[in-house]
Amino acid sequence: MAKQRGKRAKAIGIEPIPIRSLNAKLGDFSIEARLDGPTGSAGIRPGRKRPPKPASPGRSDPQKGQEAAAWVGLWEVAEMIEQRDAARHKTGRPRQYTVADVVLFNIVNSVLRSARATERFFFDKAQWRLLREAAEEAWPDHPHRRLSVKGPSRGQYAAFRRTHVEDDDALEEIAEKYEALCVEIAEAMGMCDASKGSWTEPAAQNMLRGDGTWIPSLYNSSSPNYVDPKTGEIIPTRHDPDAAAYRDNSQANGLMLVSILLRNPYPNERLITALDYKPHANMSDATVATNMALRIFPLLPGLQGFVYDMALYPADYDRLLSAGLLPISKVQRTKSNGSSSFNLNEHDFALTDGTKRSIVVQAFDGTPRIELLIGDEMQSVGLIRVRTTRSSNRTGTYRFYGTWQIPDFPGVPRNLRHATTTIRHNSTTDEITDKAPRTRSLRVIPETDDSFNRLFGLREDSESMHHHLKMTLLNGRARSVGRHRQLFDFHGYQAHVAITALLAWHHRTGADLSRWFGQWRPPNHAVSAAA
Numbered sequence: 001m002a003k004q005r006g007k008r009a010k011a012i013g014i015e016p017i018p019i020r021s022l023n024a025k026l027g028d029f030s031i032e033a034r035l036d037g038p039t040g041s042a043g044i045r046p047g048r049k050r051p052p053k054p055a056s057p058g059r060s061d062p063q064k065g066q067e068a069a070a071w072v073g074l075w076e077v078a079e080m081i082e083q084r085d086a087a088r089h090k091t092g093r094p095r096q097y098t099v100a101d102v103v104l105f106n107i108v109n110s111v112l113r114s115a116r117a118t119e120r121f122f123f124d125k126a127q128w129r130l131l132r133e134a135a136e137e138a139w140p141d142h143p144h145r146r147l148s149v150k151g152p153s154r155g156q157y158a159a160f161r162r163t164h165v166e167d168d169d170a171l172e173e174i175a176e177k178y179e180a181l182c183v184e185i186a187e188a189m190g191m192c193d194a195s196k197g198s199w200t201e202p203a204a205q206n207m208l209r210g211d212g213t214w215i216p217s218l219y220n221s222s223s224p225n226y227v228d229p230k231t232g233e234i235i236p237t238r239h240d241p242d243a244a245a246y247r248d249n250s251q252a253n254g255l256m257l258v259s260i261l262l263r264n265p266y267p268n269e270r271l272i273t274a275l276d277y278k279p280h281a282n283m284s285d286a287t288v289a290t291n292m293a294l295r296i297f298p299l300l301p302g303l304q305g306f307v308y309d310m311a312l313y314p315a316d317y318d319r320l321l322s323a324g325l326l327p328i329s330k331v332q333r334t335k336s337n338g339s340s341s342f343n344l345n346e347h348d349f350a351l352t353d354g355t356k357r358s359i360v361v362q363a364f365d366g367t368p369r370i371e372l373l374i375g376d377e378m379q380s381v382g383l384i385r386v387r388t389t390r391s392s393n394r395t396g397t398y399r400f401y402g403t404w405q406i407p408d409f410p411g412v413p414r415n416l417r418h419a420t421t422t423i424r425h426n427s428t429t430d431e432i433t434d435k436a437p438r439t440r441s442l443r444v445i446p447e448t449d450d451s452f453n454r455l456f457g458l459r460e461d462s463e464s465m466h467h468h469l470k471m472t473l474l475n476g477r478a479r480s481v482g483r484h485r486q487l488f489d490f491h492g493y494q495a496h497v498a499i500t501a502l503l504a505w506h507h508r509t510g511a512d513l514s515r516w517f518g519q520w521r522p523p524n525h526a527v528s529a530a531a
């Protein structure tokens with residue numbers, strides 16, 4: 001057993017390191033070695049050819065439209081908007097379309113990739129008849145859940161957005177409704193099941209994963225006018241007033257989209273639980289993702305953790321721990337591209353002979369380490385994580401503690417081998433006040449742990465989703481002008497992904513879909529392609 005533990009400790013990279021070379025090793029750690037690659041190897045691969053359109057998971061575009069027309073989320077979102085609209089004072093002539101018509105337009109728009117293509121699709125009488133029949137078949141006992149006799153046009157869709165999507169309150173209500181629907185779907189599909197996993201070994205389907213991606217605006221300019229430098233003539237230009245410059249000007253003006261996901265370990269069973277734009281330059285995309293995760297967490301009690309990249313700040317890490325979520329991320333690099341360290345002071349280690357010994361513990365690059373005299377010199381030995389526990393406070397917050405063990409290495413004094421200690425992972429109040437939190441250098445599950453790669457690799461699913469989303473955008477640019485309209489477009493994509501997940505889950509398990517599609521039934525074929 002001791003030999004096996006020694007081999008395991010060496011395999012995960014916590015073998016003793018001479019103290020005089022530890023700082024040099026960590027300081028010389030190049031930034032290239034810590035870049036997040038597609039497989040975690042940080043390697044640079046040549047680009048591959050991209051298909052001109054996202055691969056369809058076994059369904060045609062007309063079938064996707066019928067699924068959206070029958071989906072309960074379409075009708076619940078439309079009913080919510082209609083209730084809000086009923087309280088408003090109306091002027092002018094009555095509109096010639098229903099709210100459900102344009103919400104369906106928004107969902108199908110994410111499939112067909114452009115408003116012109118969606119308009120042509122809706123103006124096809126045969127296709128529109130199939131959409132109407134799908135809604136009638138799904139909800140025969142809900143006569144108000146019906147589409148109009150004629151499909152909406154691009155102009156009507158644009159008029160609806162000007163009326164209902166141009167302010168923060170209306171868009172927030174729509175976002176909250178989609179979040180509630182996705183949370184309900186996640187629970188129905190068995191995600192965030194408290195009976196699976198533990199705080200020591202969290203289950204993958206109980207972990208939120210998030211990422212940010214840059215969405216270039218439809219127009220490069222963010223100014224309404226252009227001044228000719230030679231003539232001084234002021235020329236009106238097409239522009240996006242909400243667009244901002246990329247941090248290093250290497251991409252076109254746009255905005256940073258942040259999204260968080262849940263999924264089952266099966267093809268296409270992915271859900272976008274929340275999405276939003278990063279509001280301003282003084283806020284990290286990881287902070288936006290943390291805010292969304294903390295908003296989702298009370299709705300999913302079985303949720304165990306949140307996976308994000310190196311952009312997760314120590315303050316956000318502490319917020320997640322305090323809320324009861326287990327953050328999984330790499331330690332941020334220092335300005336000199338080195339690893340940060342934190343002195344955790346003395347800890348009492350319980351030895352195998354029943355005695356105790358106090359040893360100073362320091363956190364290096366996420367892993368707790370101790371200094372021992374091995375041979376003729378002091379060496380730094382990384383501890384092995386044995387167990388992670390969560391304790392509740394009287395204030396409704398939580399604390400995380402880790403049980404860490406001294407490895408069985410040759411040279412380590414035999415009386416210290418397998419000795420254990422308990423380390424607090426939340427920053428203390430004094431550390432937060434002094435702006436020196438331990439979460440800057442300490443991780444509950446560090447990179448040297450066996451479980452890290454399994455959990456940290458989940459965030460690649462967010463990158464995959466963002467790539468699929470950008471494939472639905474013509475030229476990789478936003479379809480609309482302005483933050484509100486673009487987010488409304490992305491909510492249509494969020495709905496499309498949720499419908500795909502429900503159907504994939506149904507084809508895999510034969511689950512009942514009556515809550516989501518009423519009496520409508522999908523074609524009897526398997527969903528084979530990955531999302």
